[in-house]
Amino acid sequence: MAALALALAVPDAVALPTDRPGRPAGTPQAPLTVAADPGTAATVPDWRLQSSARAPQTGADISTPGYSDAGWRTVPARSTVLAGLVAAGAYPDLTRGDNLKQVDPTDFTVPWWYRKVFTADPRPGAHTSLRLDGGVISRGEVWLNGTLVAGPDRVVGAYPTHEFDVTALLRPGANALAIRAAAADPKQDLLIHFIDWSQLPPDRNQGLFRDVRFTTSGPVSLRFPRATADLPLPALDTAKVTFEVEARNNTDAPVTTLVTGGIGHTAHSRTVTLAARATTTVTFTEDVTRPRVWWPFQMGDQPLYTASFTATVDTRDSDRATTRFGIREVSSSLVDGGRQFHVNGEPFLVRGGGWASDLFLRTDVRRIEDQLKLVRSMGMNTLRLEGKPENDELYDLADRLGIMLLTGWECCSKWEDYASFDAEDKRVAGASAESEARRVRNHPSMLGFLIGSDAAPGAELERIYLDALARAHWNLPIVSSAKAVASPQLGAPGMKMEGPYWWVPPTYWYTKRLGGAFGFASEVGPGPTIPELDELRKFLTPRDIAKLTDHNAVQYHLAPSPTFNKLSFWGAALDNRYGRPATPEQLVRKAQLANYEINRAQLEAFGRNSSDPAKPATGVIYWMLNDAWPTLYWHLYDYHLATAGSYFGAKTALRPLHVQYSYDDRSLVVVNTGLAEVGGLRVRATVFHLDGTVKADDTHPVTARANGSTRAGALPTPGGLSTTYFVRLLLQDGQGRVLDRNVYWLSTKPDTLDYAKSTWYHTPQSAYADLKGLDRLPTGLVAVRTASTDGETRVELTNTGRSVAFFVRATVRKGAGGPEVLPTDWSDNYVTLWPGETVTLTARYRSSDLGGASPAVEVFGHNVPRVVR
Structure with a gap:
């Protein structure tokens, strides 16, 4: 078939204004190539970015190839405005101290422009679409070659996906694409808000955070491939797989196409005649004997299948589509009022954590993979994505690693200001649900969809969501909210949100009151989580660190909310239980003890009570798993992926x-x-x-x-x-x-x-x-023996003294005295040994992260002097 070939013309380098010394003065845009083969997509690799205050022209001008964008910044794909400016070196390190305050929020009260120049060679019979894999925050104008493709009445909201036929707008030679992103206000639009999870991004995530792509096909395009399986329970010995795809006629005349699909060696085909511009769903079924069943990682393996589709017109391939899926069954029910999930017929006790996206919505695939590997190593089986549905890579990784995902909308912003919804809000809400459901529905790691967080929507909006999910053929559990309030159509959610979000002692979790271990606790945790001192020095100034011993001092790296901006109750408990620390070093050391014991207790209590015949525990989401930005609270590992007492308390509780x-x-x-x-x-x-x-x-x-x-x-x-x-x-x-x-x-x-x-x-x-x-423990003595091979270090600890060696921690360093190697996956840590006992720890890491140095091991305990090997 004939297809479109696109290639970027790399413009002459222009000087970029920068506040960071040493940054190259000119950074050309990366080339964009769209292959001629059907079923391919070319992602815009980077953009030129500028404020409308400095580029006051209209889209008709800015989207022409001859427009001069000298002085604009080159920013990566998937860049919100602030993420792009950070990547371009416009600010100092915004994670350190209060540097985030140096960003002027008034810079983001006006629209910003994204621009891309490329060359095209349109070919007869080819059809080209421009796809936005997510919305534009808060709303956008899309221009191509001086023509408005779609305005802010259509491109609105963070999540609705869009596809526009731009075949007629492309020209041989130079072309230009421009997208205008309006200012963002999470109280007015259905966007992304970080609430009290950290200090807030000054741009409120204005701009693009997902891919923009050109796709090519012949007269028929294939979209939204899907595969589901019905498993007989409990046998799991056969599966009926249904796989389907939408076939769309891109032309103004009827077209007959042969659609072929398969999930293995057997091919299925069907001839379909499509009216002009019509779309239909083509469905196939196949019986699979002895299927390779997908399980959460603690229950079994994670085999994946591929469903492939091809559309042929006049014996020539017109388009192709594929999707990966797993054969598994997910369901849920209420057990004594608690939401009980089942996977492949087995009760599945959710012991998970609340996921935080990067504060600037940047996608670092290696960082996400590192985090999910830490999650799996910890034994945590579920992530809850509250209003932060990630890009596709997270779902793919979760499928491979067997980590379940609960998605849904966020609290405390426009998403739950239900009384304010007008007709546009309702339309955008429905489009958001349909788009997200289509995007993630094939992933076997998906557990369910929460259409509310702290409050369930009313009957009308709930019906809008349910209809949208039905259009997307969503077949997993749908929960009205994470709070125990029944909704009109879905009834009781079977979840409770009774807190706590700040310090409680270990015994709290064992009483069947409030957030204790019964039912499904959708977000609970003990609040402050203080990293080790090496980590604190990465994002706190010496003055910030000195202030930690003042429990009534406002801490910038706590929440913007006055409820959570002081160490308060946590500090009082630390003083009364462990003794008031005189120095930050003492505070950090005792913090690891407090974090370890409380996190272990929370997750152990829910594990114990999962088999309680009266008011059993069915699930718990630890609040939270990770940091959007460096903080002193709500995480199990810190922003730089260092694991401390909080992580290892949880890891101990979650052993299989x-x-x-x-x-x-x-x-x-x-x-x-x-x-x-x-x-x-x-x-x-x-x-x-x-x-x-x-x-x-x-x-x-x-x-x-x-x-x-x-x-x-x-x-x-x-x-x-x-x-x-x-x-x-x-x-x-x-x-x-x-x-x-x-x-x-x-x-x-x-x-x-x-x-x-x-x-x-x-x-x-x-x-x-x-x-x-x-x-008052006497000094402990520990003998340390180490052995390192490529990416692995074994540490043998033996208590050679006469007293307990308490809470002994090992770290791998980039040479003696060097910084800690991060991330490092430890088999265990913060261990306690009695005289004569030996414990062996294993650390795994990337050898490249040593930076050419030899690994050194540093060992230190609550009453054990520092040892370096």
């Missing part, structure tokens, strides 16, 4: 076969996330006085039930314990091999909660556990 202690009734529990029962196990529980003296040592036989929790006796209660004491739990097999190890530091004085004074974000304490004895 895990022994744990219960803060409420002192029960010992084994949690098994696998689908097979594990017998012949025993739990050994040892209670230690602070000085290391053994006060009790019990062993309990246990068979770990499949995909659930099993009680295995109770922790003994010996007399004469020190106020602060230790517990070590070992899960052993029949040969005595240790399958899991878990160490607690506890107090004979309990934490007590004052529920009567609870708020939506916090339950205060009326009494505190006393863990101050940890500061």
Whole structure:
């Protein structure tokens, strides 16, 4: 078939204004090539960017090839205005200190222009479309060669996708594309808002954050390929796969096309006659015997299939389309009021985290992959994307890694100001739901869609969303909101949003009140999460660090919200439980203890109660997983992907076969996330006085039930314990091999909660556990042996002293005294050893991240001097 060939003419380099010394004075635009083969797409690789305050001309002028964009900045594809300016070196490091305040927000109260010049060689019979894979924030004008393709009445909102036939507008030789992005206001338009997740981007994410592409085909185009499978439960021995694609006639005359599709060796075909400009869905089915079933990673493997389609007109290929999918079943129901998800017929306990996109909506695929690998290594099985649906790469990675995804709209912005919705808002809301559902529906990692977050929409808007999802053939669970308020059509969501969002002690999670471990808690967490000192120095000034010991001081790297801009309750608990830190170094060290114990308790409590016959726990979303921008709260690993006490507390709780202690009734529990029962196990529980003296040592036989929790006796209660004491739990097999190890530091004085004074974000304490004895531990001695190969370092730690070596951390450094290698995936960390014990840790990282240095290991503990090997 004839197809369009596009290639960019690279303009002469022009000087770019810059505030960063050493940046090249001229950066030419990258070439754009659109292949002549059908079914191909060419993504605009970069743009020229300028404010309309400096480029006051109309789109008719700016979208002509001869327009001079000298003085404009070259910015990457998928660049919001501020992301583009950051990439072009317009500002200092906006993650450090309060540099973000240096960005003038009035610069973004006017529209900004994106511009691209390219060459084209239109060929007879070819059809070219311009595709916007997402909307323009807040709304856009699209111009090509001096002609308005679509105005702000059509291109509005962050998520609706658009496709425009631009065949008639292309010219041989030079062409120009221009897109005008209006100023953004999350209170007025259906955009993206970071609420209280961090300080806010001054441009409010104005501009483009997804791809703009040219696509080529013959007279018939194929769009929106889809594949779904019906599995017989519980056998899973056959699958009926339905795969379909939309065929569109691009011409003004009827066209007959042969559409062929397949998911393996068998090809299916159908001849379809399309009226002028008509679209129809072509559907095939195939029975698959012994299907390779896709599972979340803790339950099985993640095999993927490909559905491929070709449209042929007059024996010539007109277009092609493919999609990847997995054979699996997802459903949900209410169990004692809690939303219970099932995957392939098995109950699926959601223990996940809230995902934060980059504050400037930049897509760094390697960074996303690094994060998802940390998530999987941690044992976390689900991400909740609240109003931050990512670009396609995240979904592809989640499919490969077996991490489930809950998507939906955000709270606290225009999205939930339902009373303000006018006709355009309703149209955009429906188009957003339909576009997002079409984009992600094939991914086996998808678990469901939340059409509300903190509030469910009313009957009319709910129907708009449901109709939009139906048009997209969405067949996964739909939930009205993440809050326990029934909606007109969907009924009870089976989710609760009772907090907390700020500090609570470990015992909180074990009481079946508010955010405790029962039902499905859609967003709960203990608030402040202080990184290690090396990390703090990357984004805090020395003055900022010194201020950390003042719990009543406003911290810029907390939230813009006055509810969450001070360490407050967290600091008071740290002082009362661990002893008031005199220096930032002491605060950081004790913060790791607090973060470890509370995160472990939260996720362990939901794991234990998943098998509770009365008010079982069905899911929990830790608030939050990661940082949009460097912060001191709401994350399990920090902005630079460093893992500290918060991460390893969660990782301990989420081990696939895990022994744990219960803060409420002192029960010992084994949690098994696998689908097979594990017998012949025993739990050994040892209670230690602070000085290391053994006060009790019990062993309990246990068979770990499949995909659930099993009680295995109770922790003994010996007399004469020190106020602060230790517990070590070992899960052993029949040969005595240790399958899991878990160490607690506890107090004979309990934490007590004052529920009567609870708020939506916090339950205060009326009494505190006393863990101050940890500061009186004698100095511990640890022998360190290391061995490094390509991208892996093994660290053997042996307690050679006479006292406990408490909370020992290892890091891999770029040479002795160098910075930490990040990201690093540790098998475990922050470990505690009694005299004579040995623990081996494994670290995996990219060798290239060493920067040519040899790996060095640094070991340091709560009472263990620093050792470098």
